[in-house]
Amino acid sequence: MKPCIICVAITGSLPTKADNPAVPITVSEQIESTQAAFEAGATIVHAHVREDDGRPSSDPERFARLKEGVERHCPGMIIQFSTGGRSGDGKDRGRMLPLAPDMASLSVGSNNFPARVYENPPDLVDWLAAEMQRYGVKPEIEAFDLSHILKAHEMFGSGQIVGTPYIQFVMGVKNAMPADRNVFDFYVQTVQRLFGPDAPWCAAGIGRHQIELNQWAVAAGGHARTGLEDHVRLDRDTLAPSNAALVKRLVDLCGRLERPVADVSEARSILGLRAA
Numbered sequence: 001m002k003p004c005i006i007c008v009a010i011t012g013s014l015p016t017k018a019d020n021p022a023v024p025i026t027v028s029e030q031i032e033s034t035q036a037a038f039e040a041g042a043t044i045v046h047a048h049v050r051e052d053d054g055r056p057s058s059d060p061e062r063f064a065r066l067k068e069g070v071e072r073h074c075p076g077m078i079i080q081f082s083t084g085g086r087s088g089d090g091k092d093r094g095r096m097l098p099l100a101p102d103m104a105s106l107s108v109g110s111n112n113f114p115a116r117v118y119e120n121p122p123d124l125v126d127w128l129a130a131e132m133q134r135y136g137v138k139p140e141i142e143a144f145d146l147s148h149i150l151k152a153h154e155m156f157g158s159g160q161i162v163g164t165p166y167i168q169f170v171m172g173v174k175n176a177m178p179a180d181r182n183v184f185d186f187y188v189q190t191v192q193r194l195f196g197p198d199a200p201w202c203a204a205g206i207g208r209h210q211i212e213l214n215q216w217a218v219a220a221g222g223h224a225r226t227g228l229e230d231h232v233r234l235d236r237d238t239l240a241p242s243n244a245a246l247v248k249r250l251v252d253l254c255g256r257l258e259r260p261v262a263d264v265s266e267a268r269s270i271l272g273l274r275a276a
């Protein structure tokens with residue numbers, strides 16, 4: 001069975017210490033939490049940064065300190081910065097790309113979020129994709145909708161996205177695509193039809209759908225994301241004690257479903273990234 005890449009989304013823009021005291025907010029907390037998750041089996045860290053008071057930030061200086069700490073404490077781990085829309089407006093969202101992380105998230109279309117529109121206008125999408133290419137940053141396409149997979153394919157065809165395409169299905173965000181099994185299966189089929197049967201893909205379930213999407217993705221041969229950004233609980237009654245605990249649960253799931261967990265060199269090779 002092909003190895004499963006585990007991505008840990010450590011912080012996000014929304015969860016607070018009041019939701020779960022284990023959410024890492026400061027850069028030093030983020031580095032510590034990432035190291036524990038790395039030691040538990042995660043090979044990609046997906047990161048947002050925050051102001052010390054917890055507000056979302058797109059401050060490149062914070063991203064730079066985080067990158068330096070993760071490189072020091074987690075050798076070879078794939079660093080992925082978020083260019084998501086909750087951390088800033090317009091081109092602010094790409095201010096950290098000159099730091100040349102391995103990867104960055106890229107949303108290629110708009111959709112609704114729980115209480116707002118998630119705006120990704122075409123000119124901004126084009127600019128973010130061009131900046132990623134300029135600095136050698138591999139995009140992870142965030143598919144909140146089927147149309148985003150087809151848009152990614154169009155961008156791949158036009159040369160706006162180069163290298164091994166990597167799509168992540170995001171399901172379970174209120175007012176966007178729910179965690180719907182038939183849609184998930186069609187997403188997988190669509191990626192395989194457009195990008196080839198071996199094209200890597202990943203899935204993230206938001207809120208209580210986290211574990212469900214982990215199960216679907218691992219069983220279907222995809223890669224999987226977990227972390228406190230997506231859900232602060234292990235189950236209805238239990239807060240997740242750490243990002244590492246969520247990673248461990250996913251490692252255990254891979255074991256039950258007979259998927260080996262990718263190490264950093266396997267993960268880099270699957271994604272077409274330079275060796276560490």
Ligand SMILES: [Zn+2]
Pocket residue numbers: 009012013046047048082084229
């Ligand atoms: Zn994120």
